[in-house]
Amino acid sequence: MHRILGVISGSRSEWIGLHGMRIAMAIVFLWIGGLKFVPYEADSITPFVANNPVLSLFYEHPDQYAHHLTHEGELKPIERTWQTGNDTYAFSQGLGAVELMIGFLILAGLISRRWGLVGATLGFLTSFVTLSFLVTTPEAWVAALGDAQHGFPYLSGGGRLVLKDVMLMAGGWLVLVDSARAVLAGGPAMRQASTRSSLAVSPVQS
Numbered sequence: 001m002h003r004i005l006g007v008i009s010g011s012r013s014e015w016i017g018l019h020g021m022r023i024a025m026a027i028v029f030l031w032i033g034g035l036k037f038v039p040y041e042a043d044s045i046t047p048f049v050a051n052n053p054v055l056s057l058f059y060e061h062p063d064q065y066a067h068h069l070t071h072e073g074e075l076k077p078i079e080r081t082w083q084t085g086n087d088t089y090a091f092s093q094g095l096g097a098v099e100l101m102i103g104f105l106i107l108a109g110l111i112s113r114r115w116g117l118v119g120a121t122l123g124f125l126t127s128f129v130t131l132s133f134l135v136t137t138p139e140a141w142v143a144a145l146g147d148a149q150h151g152f153p154y155l156s157g158g159g160r161l162v163l164k165d166v167m168l169m170a171g172g173w174l175v176l177v178d179s180a181r182a183v184l185a186g187g188p189a190m191r192q193a194s195t196r197s198s199l200a201v202s203p204v205q206s
Contacts, residue, residue, distance in 0.1 A: 018178045021171045022109055022116075025123050028168065029103030034098025037081060040072050042089050047139040047158070049091065052132070058091040102126065109175070113182040120179040126171030130165045137162075 007013065035041040046069065049055045050062035059065070065086070085091060102122045109116020134140050140159035144150040154155045155163060 018174060019110065022106055022120075022175050022178075025171060025175060026103045026166065029099045029106065029123065031097045033099030033103055036092045036099060039089060040070075041081070042092030043070050043083060045092065045095075046083070046088055048133045048137050048162075049088075051137045051139075053136065055091075058087060058094075060086045062086075099126075106175070109179055109182075113179065113186075117176070117179040117183050120172060120176040124169065125163060126175050127165045127169035129170055130162055131169070133162050134159060168206075173179040 032041075036045075046065045048060055050065040050169040068082045068086075070076050089106050103117055105115055105119025106123050107119070109119055137158070140156060140162060141152060142150040142154040142156050
């Protein structure tokens with residue numbers, strides 16, 4: 001048991017965890033960023049964007065969004081036309097491009113210390129924006145439709161999705177710290193971590 005715990009707590013495990021987190025963050029940004037070019041995803045983020053005091057400026061009619069919401073997988077041509085005029089899809093595609101860029105920059109941290117640092121920083125800061133939706137978006141909480149459980153602390157499906165970004169924030173910070181160390185050490189993150197790991201697990205030579 002102690003041997004197993006020693007392996008788990010070793011530098012090599014730390015190296016695997018840090019780069020595993022880096023790859024996981026990249027997957028999230030790349031996958032969700034790609035979906036931003038699909039109408040249903042753009043429709044689904046409308047409440048978050050429309051209620052944000054800054055992001056809502058990108059919409060033509062943010063105050064009217066509630067009358068044009070659709071369910072995922074549901075096609076309503078009239079609502080799609082309204083969303084197009086609202087710049088919903090144009091904004092979503094721009095956001096998707098930004099998320100794809102962040103994902104590639106985070107992934108670049110495997111070979112480039114400086115680009116990895118930029119990606120880790122942007123990834124970490126993004127979590128603050130998404131978590132702010134819990135404050136600005138009414139749809140993040142269960143609506144008062146008759147059930148006794150509504151409002152805070154009863155998260156809706158959208159709210160529960162946003163809350164998970166707490167883990168993205170924590171993971172982003174770990175990747176950011178690792179990237180900063182790589183920059184200070186003067187070498188790519190993977191090479192520096194691999195070197196530290198090799199030294200830690202190699203037997204002491206006398």
